[in-house]
Amino acid sequence: MARIPFSHARTLLLSGIGLVSLMAQANDDSLIQQRANAVVSLMSFTVVPDITASNLDIGSGTNEQAALTITQLGGGATMSEGFPIYLEGTLGYSRYDPQFVFTDGTETRTIPVKWNSLSATGGIGWDFGLHRDRWGGNLVLRPIANFTLGTVASDLRIGAAFISHKTGKNLDFLDGGTLNVYGLGGSLMLDYELFSKAQDIDAELRYSYQHLQSFTGTADSIAGQAEAENLGLYLRRRAPLFSWTLLDRPVRYVMEGARTEYLGAQRGLLGFNSLNSLGLGLELDSSKYKVFVTRTRLVARYMFSHNTNGYSIGLAMSF
Template identity: 70%
Template sequence: MTAAFSSSLTLLFASLTLSPLSFAADGHRIKQRADAVLTLMSYMVFPDVTASDLNIGSGTGETNELTMTQFGGGATMSDAFPVYLEGALGYSRYDPQFVISNGAETRRIPTRWNSLTATGGIGWDFHLYRDSRGGNLVLRPIANVMLGTMASDIRIGAWAIKRRTNADYDFLNGGRLNAWGLGGSLMLDYELISKPQDIDIELRYSSMNLQTFANTSRAVDGHAEAQNLGIYLRRRAPISDWTLLQSPVRYVLEGAHTEYLGDQRGRLGFDSLSSVGLGLELDSSKYPVFITRTRLVARYMFGNNTSGYGVGLAMSF
């Protein structure tokens, strides 16, 4: 079985295009902001190096702060039974602000919206071509399903709640948004594993429709569409005369680019994200341990008015 799971810690600086303040007296604004949170969930439903961890904010007191983190990976069971399985867990925290008034005074309400998503996928590898070096090109259709939830936590106590009892304020004070999604991906994957070097090139288109369900507060029913097109490239090769764990230490070069489409395009201030990385890989396959390879990669990420850096950790089994 070939498997790889990865996580990363990345700091990105960007402009968040969701307006910083909404008037809670207008329930439609609350609905708009909740629709936006559903769109933010869509960034976490597919494994994606470029958006595996985002921290966005301009540093001013009126800024909506956004944090998104994702852990995920995929595995092809074997050449004889080429079923492909993947999974991803995502967490986001979005801190919008609303303004309410009781007629005599106006206050700004900070809130905390925490989201958790889980995505699974199953696919099949159709072998298209094998070259003389041992490289293998496969076409991989994948069916994906997602479940997610978002909880709202208001932080001003009874000042607002005693004066508002409608569904919009019920949502702000402990409301919940539950979502599910169905979609799929199509991946073209070239992989070469050899003694001189390993090369992996993936081209992937993904699409999923997300909508609310079950115990979602009626003030924030909604839907969103996740669509993106990405390419990922990685080269691993031994560093001359350097061995650890009875195996050569390898350097890792990688690059990735994701183009966001549909509802995701421009939502966080960028239409696409790119990433370049450099790191090291240790091979522990000669020992009786579950993990065969461990990679540590430093990445620089950039996009429209966006730049950042981070460190990623990946393991193969």
């Protein structure tokens, strides 16, 4: 899991979603509308396959700072060379725990609000072959249509009665509110793959865009929307590690690098405009045996950007 110090992600917490002061008049729909848009924006980081942001944890050690967790699990593959339809799927989860500071001028109280989002994204594409080199490498252009369904839930738990008593109104969206979200968009990928006994090379350049929009919720007057847009580059090389074998197949080392450039509304939302990842790991080949999983990779990654750094451990499987 990548852990990013809170001080390096302050842009998100102060401007994107923010630690806010709820004054007596702050139960206005306009403020809650802003929060609804902001929490749907968190979902935008889970709907596009992205190694650099597949598991982020922005935390704090004090009660005045918020915590954010973003987790993503997914994969994709071309079904066959004869019928090169490409299918992908991604499950995403995010949790944000802001600290709302409520005051009526005489009394102040910090109230935790827990926002959770869960999303499922699918993609259907087609491989158009561009070039096959003499080493057996294949370059394809892959347009992909993407769609997302998700839900955002808010749980005030503590402090709802206090806010209702002080303001005389009930903040329905903060206390048990939900938003159901759909997303439509697409991606365009340039993919080069080379598979051989000596080495495997995979290089991907992908532009992705999705518009997220809520369509039902507990409060009819509250709707959320966000844009997910980024440009990603992914490089990976796998090759035998000395003469080591396991499961009657060579043990391979894995080297990878990735960079995601966030565009549009996502730019700067987490306190940086881009995120980089460098990975090193091992791969076991079980293809000789009649098992569902043919390859298993364990990769340690170092993630970094402007004033930001972290780490992650990733497990991947091929079928």
